[in-house]
Amino acid sequence: xxxxxxxxxxxxxxxxxxxxxxxxxxxxxxxxxxxxxxxxxxxxxxxxxxxxxxxxxxxxxxxxxxxxxxxxxxxxxxxxxxxxxxxxxxxxxxxxxxxxxxxxxxxxxxxxxxxxxxxxxxxxxxxxxxxxxxxxxxxxxxxxxxxxxxxxxxxxxxxxxxxxxxxxxxxxxxxxxxxxxxxxxxxxxxxxxxxxxxxxxxxxxxxxxxxxxxxxxxxxxxxxxxxxxxxxxxxxxxxxxxxxxxxxxxxxxxxxxxxxxxxxxxxxxxxxxxxxxxxxxxxxxxxxxxxxxxxxxxxxxxxxxxxxxxxxxxxxxxxxxxxxxxxxxxxxxxxxxxxxxxxxxxxxxxxxxxxxxxxxxxxxxxxxxxxxxxxxxxxxxxxxxxxxxxxxxxxxxxxxxxxxxxxxxxxxxxxxxxxxxxxxxxxxxxxxxxxxxxxxx
Numbered sequence: 108x109x110x111x112x113x114x115x116x117x118x119x120x121x122x123x124x125x126x127x128x129x130x131x132x133x134x135x136x137x138x139x140x141x142x143x144x145x146x147x148x149x150x151x152x153x154x155x156x157x158x159x160x161x162x163x164x165x166x167x168x169x170x171x172x173x174x175x176x177x178x179x180x181x182x183x184x185x186x187x188x189x190x191x192x193x194x195x196x197x198x199x200x201x202x203x204x205x206x207x208x209x210x211x212x213x214x215x216x217x218x219x220x221x222x223x224x225x226x227x228x229x230x231x232x233x234x235x236x237x238x239x240x241x242x243x244x245x246x247x248x249x250x251x252x253x254x255x256x257x258x259x260x261x262x263x264x265x266x267x268x269x270x271x272x273x274x275x276x277x278x279x280x281x282x283x284x285x286x287x288x289x290x291x292x293x294x295x296x297x298x299x300x301x302x303x304x305x306x307x308x309x310x311x312x313x314x315x316x317x318x319x320x321x322x323x324x325x326x327x328x329x330x331x332x333x334x335x336x337x338x339x340x341x342x343x344x345x346x347x348x349x350x351x352x353x354x355x356x357x358x359x360x361x362x363x364x365x366x367x368x369x370x371x372x373x374x375x376x377x378x379x380x381x382x383x384x385x386x387x388x389x390x391x392x393x394x395x396x397x398x399x400x401x402x403x404x405x406x407x408x409x410x411x412x413x414x415x416x417x418x419x420x421x422x423x424x425x426x427x428x429x430x431x432x433x434x435x436x437x438x439x440x441x442x443x444x445x446x447x448x449x450x451x452x453x454x455x456x457x458x459x460x461x462x463x464x465x466x467x468x469x470x471x472x473x474x475x476x477x478x479x480x481x482x483x484x485x486x487x488x489x490x491x492x493x494x495x496x497x498x499x500x501x502x503x504x505x506x507x508x509x510x511x512x513x514x515x516x517x518x519x520x521x522x523x524x525x526x527x528x529x530x531x532x533x534x535x536x537x538x539x540x541x542x543x544x545x546x547x548x
Contacts, residue, residue: 111224113141114217115149115178117170120157122295122339123266124185125240126248128155130210131184133236135217139224146177151202151221153213156187156194158265160440163187168197175200182216184209189265190443207266208251236283243489243524244291244335244507245284249277249325253297254304255381258447259408259439262297271303274311274320278328290489290524291335293506294325298381300344323349330358335489337506339364342381343390351397360503363394364404370425371418374411377450391429402504404433409466410459411439413452419462426469432477433510434470438463475536478511482531485544488513490525500527502539511538518543 114135118128131153132142143149152174156167167187171194174181181201183194188206195201203216240246252267281292296302303309303320310317318324323346329336336359341347343365354361367387369375395401407426409419426434438459441448488500491507498515505511513529520543521527529541 111139111141112150112221113143115143115152118155122246126246131213151180152178153182156185158187160442171198184213186265245289247292247294249296249302258379261444269305271305274318275313278313285332285334293337295339299340300342326359337362351394355398361398361400362402367405370422402432405431406435408437408439409462410454412447412450436463436466471536478534484531488527490521490523513539513541515541
């Protein structure tokens with residue numbers, strides 16, 4: 108039997124792009140292709156790109172260039188693919204370009220350059236599909252696209268309008284993941300709280316039971332699988348309040364990733380940011396009253412066009428009062444095509460970056476205080492990795508790759524995907540340090 112053709116894959120960008128890559132990998136493997144993490148061993152390379160901000164564009168172009176230099180045969184997909192002229196100007200040698208969420212097109216281009224293998228005697232795809240993440244956690248994408256037009260964002264022009272997946276399909280995928288041993292599902296979308304809006308929350312079916320295509324109903328069903336369920340990209344619509352009792356009851360993790368973006372009403376209006384923009388401090392207090400263990404992660408933008416020093420100070424005051432657990436911050440990036448670029452009052456790059464640093468300095472002190480307050484507490488953690496130095500795990504407050512870790516130094520009696528009960532013994536501004544609790548304690 109001849110060796111099947113081999114495809115190399117490079118995946119950049121957000122978890123939504125990663126989910127697209129997983130779909131492409133699964134279908135390639137199902138068709139009999141081998142998958143490689145090396146350019147040299149591949150007959151062709153697929154590069155999934157990001158085009159969200161200027162830095163991401165440069166990273167994507169560099170990855171395409173490296174793949175061309177190392178391999179020569181490159182198909183480009185992903186968000187930057189919506190700007191094919193940018194790619195072709197830098198790398199005219201690419202074989203083909205598609206936009207995001209385009210598995211069918213990617214496979215057609217692969218078939219054009221590498222005929223589809225046939226091996227009917229081999230089972231090529233596991234029930235959970237091919238995953239980029241470790242075996243114990245996985246991303247679950249609810250929808251594609253976005254109905255909003257935030258002025259700092261060009262994603263809708265790349266990924267289109269909101270298209271929600273049928274709730275039965277989402278739950279079938281989640282069930283397959285749980286049955287394959289996945290211990291944590293990270294629910295993602297461009298706007299997770301808007302799931303089902305485009306189909307007017309129509310009723311779908313899973314396991315013979317009717318379910319509305321809505322986030323609350325989806326979370327209730329996901330809770331039945333007995334694994335961690337973590338929500339990302341949740342704008343603070345009033346409907347999100349309905350999720351807090353589920354968190355308080357332990358049905359889904361007490362964790363909300365909420366992109367507040369700013370605190371100034373004028374800036375939020377100029378951003379055309381969706382959902383409720385007023386009284387966010389009161390909303391946060393109400394959420395914490397229902398679920399005291401709630402972890403809130405958020406992202407902010409500094410140096411948005413027209414942002415004054417007073418408006419930035421307003422943002423700092425919000426950060427200090429809200430006392431969010433985890434914060435990410437971007438200096439405004441004037442990415443080509445963003446409507447905000449045309450607003451008056453462009454903020455110099457050095458000021459944008461200086462404000463970003465000031466915000467993160469304030470947040471570092473808050474994070475350190477909040478983590479220090481956890482010393483002495485007992486909690487359940489999920490093991491991510493074990494090496495010579497010990498065990499790296501995460502609590503319910505820590506999403507993979509973007510939040511902190513719970514470190515158990517010199518502890519090796521576990522494997523990735525295990526749940527452990529631990530006691531927190533130390534903390535810094537990012538991570539917790541713990542010791543295991545044994546059954547006889």
